[in-house]
Amino acid sequence: xxxxxxxxxxxxxxxxxxxxxxxxxxxxxxxxxxxxxxxxxxxxxxxxxxxxxxxxxxxxxxxxxxxxxxxxxx
Numbered sequence: 001x002x003x004x005x006x007x008x009x010x011x012x013x014x015x016x017x018x019x020x021x022x023x024x025x026x027x028x029x030x031x032x033x034x035x036x037x038x039x040x041x042x043x044x045x046x047x048x049x050x051x052x053x054x055x056x057x058x059x060x061x062x063x064x065x066x067x068x069x070x071x072x073x074x
Contacts, residue, residue, distance in 0.1 A: 017043045
C-alpha cells in the first residue's frame with residue numbers, strides 16, 4: 001500500500017436512536033468523535049415490522065411548505 005493516501009482509521013463512538021452506544025473503528029471524523037444515528041436496526045421498519053414516522057429537522061413540515069400551493073391540473 002502507498003503511504004499517505006489512506007484516511008486515518010481511528011476509534012469513534014456510535015450512539016443509537018435509543019441512547020445506547022458502542023465504540024468501533026472508522027474513518028469518520030476525528031479520533032474520539034461521536035456518530036449519532038437517526039435510523040438503526042432498532043427503529044427501521046425493515047427490521048421492526050412497524051411503520052414509525054420520524055420527522056428529523058422538520059423535513060415533513062418543509063415538504064408541506066414547499067408544495068402547499070401545488071394544484072393538480074384537470
